[in-house]
Amino acid sequence: MSLLAVDGLSKEFGGVHAVQDLSFSVEAGTIHSIIGPNGAGKTTLFNLITGIYTPSAGRITLDGTDIAGKSPSQLARLGMSRTFQNLQIFFNMSAVENVMVGAHLHVDRRFWLSLLRLPSMVRGDRACREECLRLLDFVGLAHYAEAEASAMPYGALKRLEIARALAARPKLLLLDEPAAGLNATESREIDEVIKKVAGQGITVVLVEHDMKMVMGISDHILALDYGRKLAEGTPAQVRANADVIAAYLGAHA
Amino acid sequence: MSMTKSSLLTARVGGMALLSAVLALAPLGFANAYYYDVAVGALFNAIICVGLNLLIGYGGQISLGHGAFFALGAYGSAIATSRWGVPPLAAMVASATLVGLMAFVIARPILRLKGHYLAMATLGIGMIIYIVLKTEAQWTGGPDGMGVDPLAVAGLALSTDRQWYWLSAALLLLAVWLSLNLVQSPVGRALRAGHGAEIGAQVVGVDTSHYKVLMFVVSAVFASVVGSLFAHKNGFITPDIASFHRSIELVTMVVLGGMASIFGSVLGAFILTLLPQMLTAFDDYEAMIFGAIMMGTMIFLPKGLLPSLILLIRKRMGGRS
Amino acid sequence: MAELLQYLFAGLTSGAIYALAGLGFAIIYNASHVINFAQGEFIMIGGMATATLTAAGVPLPAAILAAMALTMLVGVALEKFAIEPARNADVVTIIIITIGASIFLRGAAQVVWDKEFHALAPFSGETPIRILGATLMPQSLWVFGVSMAAIAALWWFFNHTLFGKAMLATSFNRLAAQLMGIGVKKVLLVSFALSALLGAVGGIVVTPIAFTNYEAGIMLGLKGFSAAVLGGLGNGMGAVVGGLIVGIAEALGAGYVSSAYKDAIAFVIILFVLFFMPNGLFGKKGVDRV
16 A cells, blocks of 8 residues: 555646646655646645645545645644745754754653653653754754754755654655755755655655756656646656656756 | 753753842842832733743734733732632632633634734733723722732731732742743743744644643733732732733833843843833833833844843854854 | 614714724735834824814914824834834734834823813814704714715825825735835835824814823724724725724614723724634735745
């Protein structure tokens, strides 16, 4: 059974069909990329899967559970995590605190324990902090641990979001244009991180424009255009698909 | 505002130590009972503001009606003790519980609103409560107010300003400790995250509404408890303690002292309670000065006094090393 | 019937003032996304200035002009010295700035004038007009007439003059308007000046009916805000309709239900609108882009 299955999914905004009758599935343990020209519906699809939008029609299932229309925090409880194209970093906190929030569902967050600062809460917090420092190291941000998020460079923040998403211990991680706005070196770094994440057994779905990255790391690619499925398959298959070339890749394959 | 682990500890321990020292030593400069009286007023405001800052500074919400919770605590205690003979402590707890419940009921629908809409909704509720307190004279004594028995626990009455000072100082330290605990805990982080990036917090499982409601209730309860104490100390209360002006005063103290800064709230409350005392010569200009402070702080020091001060100190110290 | 009519007259009179205040809110909100808590003070300054000037012997027309000019000056100064410097701040900050401004202006009024109530002679006498058993004060006709004239003038300005249309464009998309060469700073200044003028006009015509003092602006401003929210924040005509509704609801409520709770009605309306139809009667819904 696939980890994530989308069936007949549609979303319209007052007459504009952002996503139309889309069906596909994502196998556990794979890196699955979604590509398409601007306006193809990639971000809408992402927002539908991650509970920001409610579908106009269709089903989305995660590990067999129907998740269409569930809220983002409910989805977090079901093992889904995501990053954002326009960063949703907590600029009012430090890097490690950002990651610690990611572990929210896995710490003891009872009000009275926190209010009275009971020893069990202190111990739990300390353990959480250690774990989060390890995650920062995993994504290559160990030296930024105590830095204010507001003082960190853009490329580091993109990796910080990934660390935070990982702290939630997801089964499925969705990355919304992880390489957007990054230079070649930074893109390579993110590439490495994504591969490491997948190596941990986490299923990764990403939306991305950077074709080099997409072709390099994906096990499976879904190409969209005008909200509909254009093609899907392995990188080699998609790269050779005439429709995809015509609509999107041009001469850059 | 966040810092390294060791500096967090310093802020907590150092800050509490400094505050304790100030509170313990201040009375040495008090010439007579009046000083104690004014100081208690400042301490009361500080406790309310520490609670209010959790909502405004850390939670990113706003309340232009918190005077109403203060007043409800005051009137609750007043009515229960003076009309029904309920012991003051029980009355205070009962009032705080009722106010907390009321805040909970109001909070869910209201905190779905944002920015201006939230501000106006809290203002509307505050004003309605104020008008009710003024109008239902058979309960509240109307615009002329009502008398309140002094606070007595197990037969011991708290009657001198000196006694009130030490009680309030202890309570402020307690309030600060509790708030520091909250802020530096998973609850506090979740709250701040919701303020920092609401959707970013939701996708990692933070139920942002829950934390906003929680802080609304906590800050309302702080205000109610202080209201009850105020009623007993003052011996007399009028509906003006629920007025728009009072609510704005509280918000100004928080904002002046520093949003998302617990010690900042204490500082802001102290300054704005003591300032009118020092400016009695300028009595006529009080409103103008108050308004100017509000505008000036927000324009030039939007982070508030304490955070700006700390930033300045850090820069100087960074420059030296 | 006569009673109902009486309440309606009262409601339309105060409603007209709320409409002016609400429209003032809408104009400033459209130009800057700021809720100007000092709007009520514009009304107060208009009334106070006129009353004190005429009491000092200045002829009414001159006093009115001077009061309008003074209020517009205050509005422009508010924009320049309090709003401009904080243009990039967040909502809470700006709310506190305008609240601070309103407190400051009230304090200034206290100092410049005094804490007393001031009256103004009705413009065309005090002989009540009898209509179907109800009495209508001539001043009420002034209030209603002048308010509607001011609103009509503004409608014409926004829809039929180049600068007015430019202001509308700025409210729809500030950046685009800037790129088209529209001076956004000027638009802001004009919007504050216009709102101040509207407030002043309201204050001037209503003072003969309801005496004014330095605190008169608080409730008027808040009720004007109620009108703006009811109409749909940012919708000028909506604010006008909202103002009339609030005024009538108040009068009917005070007459038939409870006069003690008259002031609470506007706030109940605010809460009702914010909870059940936050976009007001005529506002539009927006979608958040993530």
